[in-house]
Amino acid sequence: MREWEPANAFEEHLGSAFAAGDLVLCLSMLRHAEFALPITPAAAEGREPAVWPVEADDERTWMLVYTSIEAMRTGTGGAIRHCRVVSLLDLAAAWPDLRWGLAVNPGLPVHFFLESGAVARLAVPSLVQDREAEPESGVAVVQKLLRPRDVHAYLADGGSRVSGYCHHALDVAHIATPTVLVDALGQSAEEMVTDEGSVVILRWYAVGPDLYRTPYGGVDEETMAAVGGWVIEEPPFIGMGLVPNVDQLIREYKVDGVELPYGAEISELTVEGVERRRAMYNADLGQWMLIPDAPAGAPGQGHGSEGP
Structure with missing residues (x-):
């Protein structure tokens, strides 16, 4: 676990809630947060398309985001220095695979691992x-x-x-x-x-x-179960509670x-x-x-x- 100091008031409050074991407060803060989504230098310069930053373990594939640029650089040991800023709603609209999860601040003391169903319900509440x-x-x-x-x-x-x-x-x-x-x-x-x-x-x-x-769900039984949903629809249904359009958050x-x-x-x-x-x-x-x-x-x- 890398040494890390909060970069702003949000991370200070998030760290306090995490230390107190107040998961409800942590999730409510993450719902409205902005995240640093790592991208390559070439993507930052527009020379190649951005790809999803992921790591896999025995459980699933995780998409990586951080609560600040400083957290991203610390969490990656300085290997990643470029990012784009996204919200949970942005991520939900473009979620690439319902079997993936979201890793927030992986490798740092204050970290969270969310399944796709948790991301959907935080980003798009009923x-x-x-x-x-x-x-x-x-x-x-x-x-x-x-x-x-x-x-x-x-x-x-x-x-x-x-x-x-x-x-x-x-x-x-x-x-x-x-x-x-x-x-x-x-x-x-x-x-x-x-x-x-x-x-x-x-x-x-x-x-x-x-x-x-x-309508949380998927295009088959497996993806519906992955998001903890109740609907199965034909593609381009994304199952995260939003219309299938990454350019419109509806x-x-x-x-x-x-x-x-x-x-x-x-x-x-x-x-x-x-x-x-x-x-x-x-x-x-x-x-x-x-x-x-x-x-x-x-x-x-x-x-x-x-x-x-």
Whole structure:
């Protein structure tokens, strides 16, 4: 075990919690931490792609990260001097193999070894955990893209239930182009984009957050078990609670026949980047109420307006 001195206040507090055996506090600190992910000098100069820094033992392959550049240099005996800065969320979005684990500060007195399931749950907590951590944040808003042919089932037939995958609305609020939104979610433009170039969005308050399960899982029984999950899906499913897109950090949830609450909305995001509300669900009547077109610039018609 190499000699090591904390490089900053974060490492001092982490070291104190580690010495006290307070694993819960340690993990809560790691959840929001930034890490030094070792890379080669050539990768730092852009002369070669970065590869995952790993070491293997009899148990599994471990990805190596450190809580500071100083910790990285001490932990590697000065052999590694270059890194890129990442968060647990960044790592979860690009996690290469669910059978791998994460080694934080290997070789140093304050160190942690986390299985992929622990990384997933720290990086992408459930809606229930989000609400418990920040009760003042209110009820989360989620949304789901509707295929054009599915809109009729809601508006004409009075559909009021939703199944499948939905996404945290905050994570896509910055996207104002239909094709970019479809691509960010890893979905098919051929299925989702209308003839006019728009997409249709179903958006609602996630009442009853325990109904919105974070899809930890894998592409087969082995990888599902590795992450301690419950879902098996075809690739490019990554099983860490995020859409399969390393360039977009978008949380996703899986629901099964959830009843839509009062005020759920169906909106159209046009090719011009304007979002227009088309209908609102009246749960008292069990009907969707159509919303007439509003003139350009009317309140509530721009993309990113609060809702539903």
